[in-house]
Amino acid sequence: MNNQMLFFFSALGAFNGFILSVYFAINANKRKFSNYFLVFLLLTLSIRIIKSVFFYFNPQLSNTFIQIGLSACILIGPFLYLYLKSQSDNEKISWIIHIFPYLIGTIVLGLSYPYVEHQVIWSSWIVKGIYIQWFIYIVISIKYISPVFYKLKKKQSLSKMDIWLLSIYLGVAFICLAYSTAAYTSYIVGALSFTFILYLIILLFVFKNKHASTFFQEKERYQNKELDAITIEAIQQKILFIAEKELFLNPNLTLDDTAKEVKINKHQLSQYLNEKLNKSFNVFINEFRIEKAKSLLQTKTNYTMEALGYECGFNSKSTFFTTFKKITGQTPTEYQRGFQNEFGFINSNSKTIK
Template identity: 55%
Template sequence: MIKKPRWHIHCIPFLVIIIVVGTIWPYTAYSEYWSKWVMKAIYLQWFIYLATSFKFIKPILKNYKALKGLSRTDLWCLSVYFGITFIWLAYIFGAYTSYIVGAISFTFILYIIGLLLALNVSKTLLFFKQKEKYNNKTITQEKAREIENSISILIDKELFLKPNITLSEFASGIKITKHTLSQYLNEQKGKSFNRFINELRVEKAKEYLVVKHNYTMESIGYDSGFNSKSTFFKAFKKVTGLTPLEYQKRNAR
């Protein structure tokens, strides 16, 4: 049974404390007391929540480093977490300069988050329900084997070498929807479509690096399906832990 988030346990006590303190010791009459104790207590509580919340952000960062890709929910969580962290830092350092720094940073972060929401307004219905969508309809083992066999055929045909191959195009090649393919890769392979394609391209590049000694690294990247040198180098480094040149030197024949 999934526990419902009990936000009121965190919000109501602090709200009551602030109201009581603000009534008994109003800021206008006790500004020195507020600056010395109350504000520091607020910043400390803020920091504790940031530190505690990092356990939810850490897996997202690990997925990014592992080329697993980020969902919209992941991007939202990262934006909110680092945005609030930035505001906290601005207020902390603002204590030594001017509190206007904190206010400006808060306005800036609020503007950025609002802009991100506006740009994604057409996709808000799927925004927070991406994972639930997968949970409501699981792929059977039989269906998974069918998809695996179909993918193997496309891999043999080296469809992944097409530089601008899309999730929809790859899915249509095995006669399933792009959502089914995305779900399959996430549930069965634990990776995003981009990571899946990049790993196939890196494997092809590794073959080329061993036999194509007279080719430039850039041409090998293009032949492997990457549309730029920088994308090739970044993907290769993340998958193998080596640069293309380092891999070539270690596996020279």
């Protein structure tokens, strides 16, 4: 009876993962591209879990199915990394280099050393390598979840998006830890995954019922309409409020939020930025943030570099560094030193940020 209950809840966890991935896939064509990373993250995670569940309760499971389940693990880490990066970073994501090499390598490895004929090699080397790769991606993904940990450390309130991303990260990390540190616990991991997936579903519907569109931002649609001169002039006047009110200091600022704040149709605002300024919304906002950072670098400040980035509206130190250098051609420290050399000083009490 206990085994039957474990099988039921473990299998249900994997099944819920499939359902949730389908849900995001259906909505992703109308929403953010990053949702596709979440779709494949949940899908690969579910494939790995369902393999473990059925193998534990049915040892005669097809070796081909076992190989597919184990191979799916190699993409869990990359999809976790890509999803968190897409939510926390403002740069274009080179997702191909994180997916195709592993995908091709897995296919070649599977054909060269099929599980049915090389079970010892898989158990001794391949599976361990996959778990190490999964763990590495969990480690390098920390920088994209670090703003949430920073808020927790400072006892700041978390947004719905913070809770969502933290749940995704910790859930995947916990499942990886359970798989890689304990033998013969596939059914336990399956049961735990059920709790994790169920929790995500609850979060999803709670946020959705509260009209939270944080992780479902709609794509800009221009509806093939050109902006007339009057509309352009009105937008030019209104976007000045973005700088005056320093809306860009909000690290979670969205196109929708900005449009509502300055009372502009969000589609028209996006169209104006893209067609008239040749900038995306993220680039437009980041330019304000960099100007704020340059101002702080020129005046008295005791900020660390990380604190400066947060002060200017960035989600992480790495994003701040990358964006600053992309816009100015210098790192923040190089910019500050150049300013000091040009003017001889910043302020008698100022300090170089390190």
